[in-house]
Amino acid sequence: MTRPRLTTAHAALALVAVSAVALSGCVAKTDATSTDALTVTSTDTSCDVSTATAKSGTLTFAVSNKSSQVSEFYLLAEDGLRIIGEVENISPGAERTLTVVAQPGKYKTLCKPGMVGEGVGRADFSVTGGAVAATGDDAEQKQKAVDLYAAFVKDQVEQLVPAVDAFTTAYESGRDDEARAQFPTVRAFYERIEPVAESLGDLDPRIDYREVDAVAEGLEWTGFHRIEKDLWVPEKDALNADGETPAWQDWAPSTTEERATYGDKLVADVGELNDYVHSDAFQKALDAQGVAGISNGAIALLDEVATGKISGEEDWWSGTDLSDFAANVEGSKMAFSLVRDFASAAGSDGKTLSTEIARRYDDLNAALAAHGSLEKGFVAYKTLTEDDKRELTDLINALAEPLSRLTSTVLQ
Incomplete structure (x- = not known):
């Protein structure tokens, strides 16, 4: 039967349930350095990242939304649950950047057109090199933790x-x-x-x-x-x-x-x-x-x-x-x-x-x-x-x- 759904601005978005299977993988190129911007192209069905590997340190993802919907980009921990960083509310045709301090390890990248569902283009991403010290004072780091928890809650809902x-x-x-x-x-x-x-x-x-x-x-x-x-x-x-x-x-x-x-x-x-x-x-x-x-x-x-x-x-x-x-x-x-x-x-x-x-x-x-x-x-x-x-x-x-x-x- 036809029935009303959400009543906020999210109702204007096309709500799509997408398979957890990656629709577009990342193609490994040369390792990015900590000062190189990694490019991300978000479409309705894919999430193409310019490299699948990078060196530890400060990483910047330049995200371009080519989809027909407001989109998000996530860098997730290997478990696919913990959010390392995310940028949301990227309008169609707009560009946004995500900057994170990435430690060595295995991660996942993901885009979420429509800001609803499991997202598209889930793919492996690895960070090599040595451990790096977090930057910023204690208050800044604690606020970052709060913001990441907020992102996790929103992602689950x-x-x-x-x-x-x-x-x-x-x-x-x-x-x-x-x-x-x-x-x-x-x-x-x-x-x-x-x-x-x-x-x-x-x-x-x-x-x-x-x-x-x-x-x-x-x-x-x-x-x-x-x-x-x-x-x-x-x-x-x-x-x-x-x-x-x-x-x-x-x-x-x-x-x-x-x-x-x-x-x-x-x-x-x-x-x-x-x-x-x-x-x-x-x-x-x-x-x-x-x-x-x-x-x-x-x-x-x-x-x-x-x-x-x-x-x-x-x-x-x-x-x-x-x-x-x-x-x-x-x-x-x-x-x-x-x-x-x-x-x-x-x-x-x-x-x-x-x-x-x-x-x-x-x-x-x-x-x-x-x-x-x-x-x-x-x-x-x-x-x-x-x-x-x-x-x-x-x-x-x-x-x-x-x-x-x-x-x-x-x-x-």
Whole structure:
């Protein structure tokens, strides 16, 4: 069915869902020196960078937007999540520059015409040479970390928008197999940045409340989990997440009209989230919190795992809790990566703390990997043994303790 989408300036952009497969690779030429400008040409289907390798130091990317839409350019870490630098709001026909201090390592380049979706032309980019010292004073570096976190949040929500559109379209059209397959992948974008939505009053309840929470607070139950229950129809003897109420009590599968209502509501609520993260109010809120806000975000996301995902209560009907679990951990680790250097700079205790936190993340991710991945899918939560759950719980607790000391260390 035809329905309204976003209402801000982003509504004027053509919203496109693009495959994660690189549509145009980078052709390696001679290594660029730190003083050479690297050229980037962004089109509707490609992101051509003049070289795939450069020497460490200050790199400048001269980005020319040849697409029909407002575009963005990103330099990402090897994991494809952490943003090293980005330049946004490049109008068609305009040119902008991105300057970063690049350390040796492997990276990804990416353009995002329309400033929505996964982007195009994702390609490998490598930096050779020795380590270089960061420039600028402490306040400047901390503001850079805040700006990079803002860019990460916007990127995740920009990918969430078309993913939710495709997911709800499948759900409303009765293509339940498609919707079920998309459910954990779509939610990953949201779970990586959930504390941002939680700061906006009733927006997170509208998007992500479980049935038991909505009932307890007397709220209309909408969002992901209302749709989830339609897609994974509970068995006749199943109980709700409260462990007491029969799942079928006072409930029936949604009609076609009700599905349209729930789908459109989720689209609108995610659109509201997208509006907010692209607003001055969002940037001002992050600026006011500073690096403490990033650090506290890392802690909050791990708390999400500890209070819901590890118990299997989040995705009660689908059993896809491990996907949410992994996305929360990814978002938490990404936030930690932005403030790690500030913790390490706080004397030997800070360096020891940051090293321990990084190791604990690695231990937790290794245990998760034994059960699947976000890319290939995880096993259903009900297949975990008590030993599996205990191992994951122990690893969460082992990370939570040092992570709880991160903010105070960063602020020293």
